[in-house]
Amino acid sequence: xxxxxxxxxxxxxxxxxxxxxxxxxxxxxxxxxxxxxxxxxxxxxxxxxxxxxxxxxxxxxxxxxxxxxxxxxxxxxxxxxxxxxxxxxxxxxxxxxxxxxxxxxxxxxxxxxxxxxxxxxxxxxxxxxxxxxxxxxxxxxxxxxxxxxxxxxxxxxxxxxxxxxxxxxxxxxxxxxxxxxxxxxxxxx
Numbered sequence: 001x002x003x004x005x006x007x008x009x010x011x012x013x014x015x016x017x018x019x020x021x022x023x024x025x026x027x028x029x030x031x032x033x034x035x036x037x038x039x040x041x042x043x044x045x046x047x048x049x050x051x052x053x054x055x056x057x058x059x060x061x062x063x064x065x066x067x068x069x070x071x072x073x074x075x076x077x078x079x080x081x082x083x084x085x086x087x088x089x090x091x092x093x094x095x096x097x098x099x100x101x102x103x104x105x106x107x108x109x110x111x112x113x114x115x116x117x118x119x120x121x122x123x124x125x126x127x128x129x130x131x132x133x134x135x136x137x138x139x140x141x142x143x144x145x146x147x148x149x150x151x152x153x154x155x156x157x158x159x160x161x162x163x164x165x166x167x168x169x170x171x172x173x174x175x176x177x178x179x180x181x182x183x184x185x186x187x188x189x
Contacts, residue, residue, distance in 0.1 A: 043180050046126060049172060053123030053137065059086050060116035067109050087112070091148030091165030093155060115140075134185040138176055144169035 066083035087093050092115070122140060125133025148166035155162075175181055 057119035094150030
């Protein structure tokens with residue numbers, strides 16, 4: 001016949017710290033409690049960059065929509081002028097100028113929408129401190145620097161308008177490579 005033991009009962013010859021029952025007494029005497037490390041708080045600059053990336057995604061989505069809308073004989077009288085100024089201020093006309101005019105609606109508009117989606121993803125990922133978002137943000141900033149420099153070289157009349165995009169992307173690159181931001185993305189939580 002088997003006998004049931006209750007958590008308070010002791011059997012002769014058994015060590016109370018190693019009983020087969022799960023009770024408060026079942027832990028070894030020398031065990032140390034496990035204390036979790038506190039999660040590092042999100043730096044304010046990272047929160048600002050997340051908001052900036054989301055804003056950039058919204059602006060690029062507006063640019064893509066305005067390029068997709070029908071316009072009169074000249075695009076500079078229609079809604080595409082808004083998209084043109086957005087792309088010019090971001091410095092993204094550097095690569096876009098190499099597309100033939102026929103392929104701008106076919107290739108250019110989906111590329112702008114994909115870029116806007118990448119900015120949305122980077123903004124959300126940066127806000128939550130994901131490692132892939134740090135890599136994506138660095139990649140988008142490098143793409144922005146390259147495009148702004150290309151725009152400044154090839155569009156001499158509009159080189160000043162690409163300067164804000166170049167300055168902002170350089171500041172983003174510098175901030176994301178600083179230890180405070182890097183530690184937020186790369187420390188184990």
